[in-house]
Amino acid sequence: MADTAYAIEVKNLKKYFPIKGGVLKKTIGNVKAVDDITFNVKRNETLSLVGESGCGKSTTGRTILKLYEPTSGEIFLNGQKISDIPRGKFRRMRKDIQMIFQDPFSSLNPRMTVRSLLLEPLLTHKLASRKEANELVGEMIEKVGLSKEQLDRYPHEFSGGQRQRISIARALIVKPKVVILDEAVSALDVSIQSQILNLLIKLQEEFELTYVFISHDLNVVQHLSDRVGVMYLGQMMELGETKDIYNNPLHPYTRALLSAIPSLDPYEKKERIILHGDVPDPSNPPSGCPFRLRCPKAHDRCAEEKPRFLEKEKNHWVACHLFDE
Amino acid sequence: MIKKGFKLTFIFALLASVLIACSGNKETSGDGKDTGGDNKQVEQVLKIANDQEPAGLDPHKTPAHSSVRIYSQVYSGLVRFDEKMEVVGDLATDWEQPDDKTYIFNLREGVKFHNGREMTAEDVKYSFERIKAEETASHIASYFANVESIEVLGDYQVKFNLGTPDATFLTNLTNSSAAVVAKEVVEENGDLQQVAVGTGPFKFKEWVPDNKVVLEKNEDYYEEGLPKLDEVVYYTMKDEAARMSAIRTGEVDLTTVNPKSASLLKKEKNIDVKDYQSLEYSYVGFNVEKEPLNNQKVRQALSLATNRKAIADVVWNGDAVVSGPVAPSMGDWAIDVTKHELYSNDIEKAKKLLDEAGYPDGFDITITTASTYPDMVDTAQILQQQWKEIGVNAEIKQIEWGEYIDTWLYTSADVLVGRNGSGTDPDRALQYFFHSKGSANVWGFSDAEYDKLVESGETMLDKGKRKEIYNEAQEKLIDQSPNLFLVSPMKYVAVRDSVQGFTPYPHNGEYILEVSKK
């Protein structure tokens, strides 16, 4: 059933967070953080998930990593179904799938030296003897552009960019197959951001990595990804090759999103679509299409029926009634 | 919210100043020097600081001092001691003794209980039968164990039939607990712990727990003109500092104090400090059934190692006298122990005795005492030091009162430091505490000769001969040393100078019948 050509397959994934209430703290509702999404990631590919805060892109990433238990749906990692493996058992498989976090300041344990931070994954998965591990750590730190001399320092002695390099080294040292990057460069300054992006691209080639890149920065996403999925309120609105998404966005939301990026060309004339209102409360989403309340092209059908997720063009999927005649 | 906070602060500050101002005013009026106002008569209210909350008010059931001092004002017995410790009539006007084993009491007529009913011979009979009844669990039941029957001969005449001649009978009757109570009150309330209806000079008015007990004048008291006070209030004040402060500022009129506080109060011009030699003595009790204290020589060695004078000096500020099993305040009954060999504090001899007993290097032992009483704790600490000199290493275990009693009762401690009231008759001091069947002989002490001696003392009606018997018993007891008898302290009562006619006696530290205020 699963296709081993895919590093990751996600089928009808749902992740609901219960809202408790009442005298006995019963579940009285759900925040539908991820609501029935399906996609896959090919080997060595970079798939980006974009969307605004609260759209469920991070939750998706963390559910794939089994940091959250999925509410329903299936997840396959290299063809193996991992969604029903108990978390305790999955622990040993974690070396195949790693994660890099947004905040370079809180994602490294402040009380550990860089060396022990890097040794830990190796020793945890018993991938090397202590001596070998030490050598590997030395190699890895240089691969991410830091020096061996810096191994015995603590994270707070590094700048944000350097810390993010350490995080990358820590994630990659176990030679994973898949890396989930959750807003991995968003907290960095422009000049540092490009350094890290270069590093990520270089390492992807070197280690033959598959990336799931979660970001709200559309410029960075355009640069890095092979394919892009646009999420809104827990649902996938559009999914396709990067160039198709950026040059030929189909979904009104994708269009608005792309038009909202400030331009960097003083001579460029841009049709700006200003969306009104805010993202609705995910615990109380609108009926039908989740975007309809802000959609400039919304019509009656949008309120009644949830649009299907259809392959409108080759490898270009969209969930919108405008394209479902 | 914030503004409210400020307002409250302000109000509180105001309140605080008012309080202090008020208390300032009260100060002057409290002294009774305030001549203003139309009430020139001094309020005849005596305020007494009670160092413990009364445990209950049932005279037959409650031996605690904090209770006795109160119910002894409410109840009367058949007889009482006068100031010279002679037995005189109280509810009984007189009595006759047809034979050694029979007493007939003629009762005072027209004496009324506080509930208005007249007291009769039936009440006397009821009261003593109540004391003797097992379910009453009276602490003085043993005093009247040899009363075989009580007969009512008339409304005002009652007869006690004893099993054996008893020299202590009359003295025992003077005990405050041998009170005449009213049957209907007992029946109505189950017991007399919370109510008090007696024939004494004061009527029970109210008891606010942990706060105060109020007694008011019994207008129908059989002695004309007495009592002089309208009201007596016992405030429970457990803290010595609080009592000191209250007597100094005149918030209370009378309080017992410790020797050191007494010496300070003596300097105050508005306060008289009265003292009297108590009937109590401090002691060290030994479990004579356990090694090494089952060895008489060991006990004697410890007696020799004990410097009683130092204890008197240090613990009691010098105001205590060395005592034997019968406290010196019992007068003639007590032997002079100061010359006794075992009181000589001869360390060498003590060591020699220990050596003979087979403990040349001494031994380890635990001294148990009650944390409730600082004097006991201090005594224990001094003993610990003194015994160290002969190689006895003692550890101190301080336990609080409830556990202490338990420990005492079951002799679960090897060495127990405590204080005994030796009673008003040597029989209690010698038989009750040390007869092998004595109720309070918890030490496992058993000596057939001694037993015989004190038994004969009880029934010996000739005072001279009786004294001889008891002298011998005392000598024997000191020699055997089941307990070490230490010192008998002075007691101090501080009274405001507005209190008139107050004299404490060893047998009655709080005789307030004739007290008045000026």
Added chain:
Amino acid sequence: MYAYILRRLLMLIPVLFGVSVVIFFTLRIIPGDVAATILGTDATPEALAQLRKDFGLDLPIYEQYLQWMGGVMTGDFGESMRTGKEILPDISSRFAITFELTMLSAFISWIIAIPLGIIAGIKRNSKTDFGVRVVSLLGVSIPNFALATVLILVLALFFSYSPPVGYVGFFEDPITNLQILFLPALVLGTSMAGAVTRMTRSSILEILRLDFIRTIRAKGAKERVVIFQHALRNAMIPILTIIGMQIGVLLGGTVIIEQIFSLPGLGQLVLTGINQRDFTVVQGSVLFIAFVFVMINLIVDILYSYLDPRITYK
């Protein structure tokens, strides 16, 4: 909100049940019993046995527990073994005193502590801050009973003042009542003040660094407005936690002060109860105190939602 309160009340049941079990069985293993303390050194084994039977102490221990709990469920806390009086009225009248003392102490400590904490917080690391911290901690550092004794002595010796003897209820004679309670409350308040000062200082410090304070300043607010309207109100939330906890601690911690100042409060009742092995009194009082304690916690939590609109209990 109501659901929340109801749920919290339901959660009290296991806690109080736990308290009842712990206190009941703990008391039973303390050496000594009420009969021994009543009879004292005049006790005879027969008399003791009789008394024990009277108090039901000869029954199996679980039966004693069930009897007691059965009573408590129906609002019958039993009778004092010592006095045979019903316990509940006694507990509630004494609780009133302890509660008044507690509230008065808490109040005094706020008056001392909150202004000091604000000053120290605003002038962080200055000499004033240093002074305030040391002074406020002095109160904490002196054992209650030592401070009480010194106070009593000094007032009596140098001002011929001692608080009136004999407790009088607030509604009988408010002035005398407050005179009686003022000193003990002052002693307790001083010792509480340190913690409140500390909490006030650190929460003021914390709040003052928050973004919205900068916004308020940027709006042109006077410092007074910044501190009192915004910083203090926000700081009140952690302060409230401390205050709630302290009131709870005080409720049971007034024992010593009650004894020294001869106040017939709940603490004294428990202490005498323990000393006299009056089990029913101790059990009842401790259960009562525990109940009040958890209720205070609940009230504090509800107050949060009043102070802080972000907190809505569902």
Added chain:
Amino acid sequence: MKEFFQRLVSDKVGLIGFIGILLVIIVAVLAPVIAPYSPDRMFTEHTLEGPSSQFLFGTDELGRDIFSRTVYGAQVSLQVGLIAVGIGATAGLIFGLISGYFQGKVDQVIMRVMDVFFAFPDILLALTIVAVLGPSLTNTMIAIGIVFTPVFTRLVRSAVMSVKENEYLTSAVAIGVQPVKIITRHITPNIMAPFIVQITLALSGAILTEAALSFLGLGVQPPDPSWGVMLNASRTYMEFAPWTILFPVSAIVLTILCFNLLGDSLRDLLDPKLKQ
């Protein structure tokens, strides 16, 4: 660590506290050297004498040298504090870690039990425990330790929960680190700051609680000179011989003050929110 001391030195208040405690510890350790007499040696001819060259701080009601007793008192009082807090802190650490890390039912059970103990007023709980175990130095320490356990448990638990919010913990989970190592290597070192602060404050609390128990006669047993015992014994003689209370009171007040000052400034120093 070095940096920490630098910051401590720059904070005068904390430094005073730190030095003060150091002094007390030195005095406690060197008590046999410093004290001229054995603490329970009685000079029965010299009871309640004022300070003199022979008796630096005067003598108490049993003629013992108050100076020597105060010095040895440091030993006893510190011992009570350290061991009692050690018991409470260790138990609290274990329960708190388990409760905060695993949450769910374990957490519920532990926290309800702690709630039960928390619902007991401190003094009454200590009093009851001592009454059960019998008064002695060891039992006093055990009782205070038990009383402090719920406080530590709650503190550790909430610290664990806030550490769990940090991404480095998610990161450790994502890497596949074993739960035990997550607790020992990632959580425990990061909750130490509030834990240490609480320890310093609890130390002063323990000394005060011991004093309170001594007042009720249930603390350290004579002749061991804890400051609480000395204080309580001297209350009676305060007016007669003020020195008997003055010196132990000063010792206790200064020590507790120092602990509080240190704890107070540690709180500032270790609190990342207050770092500048």
Added chain:
Amino acid sequence: MAKNLTAILKGRGTLNTVLDIKNLSIEVNTKKSKYNVVEGVNLSIGKKMKYGIVGESGSGKSLTSLAIMNLLPDVLKVSKGSITLNTEKSKELTKLSKREMQKIRGNEISMIFQEPMTALDPLYTIEHQLLEVLKFHTNYSKKEMRELGLDMLNKVGISRGKEIFKSYPHQLSGGMRQRVIIAMALICQPKLLIADEPTTALDVTIQAQILDLMNDLSETHDTSILMITHDLGVILETCERVAVLYAGQVMEETTVEQLFTNPSHPYTQGLLKSIRSLGDHKNTLYSIPGNVPTPAQYENMGCRFSSRCPHAMEICKSKEPSMYTVEKDHTSKCWLHEEEGVAYG
């Protein structure tokens, strides 16, 4: 809203300035250390002008804005230079008393901050916090204040003003809060609005709403805007002039148009290059090597960009360059211009 170049040029060159910052330095002064975090900053903002300061984190851009408001944290203080506010009469802000400064804040100069989530007091209603500004600076009656407040909310695009009045900050979304904050900032009709990263924390669709709103309002209210951001896109979107801050110093100062078409300083060049190379899919991005120096390292490093500059020369490492005028209205702080022989300004 297309950017019209003539519109950009219109606002420029107004001699009449609202705010003049001359040679401003901000110093960290603790017992342990003392160094400048901002040094020698010169800015001048004309009436109705929209002026941008762009820089990376740690460049000192936010500190500069806080210095204008006199809201620097305790350990920081203005050590040199002047900040002059020209409204009815000119005032030297660094010399004003606390009280005088309080009258200016929120009234003549107001400020909005980055984090709309934390910038409002969580315990008070929007009404209280909005009208508070009026209470501080005007004598309006309660009714008048409410009317003004509702009107202002309407202007920032909140139509359900009465409802919003009763809400607490946590009940609003980020975009709504930022609108409220803008309303608060503009309600007293200030002459200058300082916006410190006003959209960084917002989603991109909301950012577009807010920038749009700010553009509209500054025009209708005659308010000058000082926009502080790390995002060159935002600068281009909103500003007329711009100063590029790096390591506490202004590296380049010019019109937005010139900056984007003719960047002169190697840092600006690098920055633009790296952003623009983002368009080339998966190719290696242009990136400025190395890290931003920390303030403690500033001393004796010559040009502060020298360690990362691809054109660095010997002199760059030892000596700090001056500000050169590279063309009309365009200055740049780089030794290269000395070589090129441009005029020293």
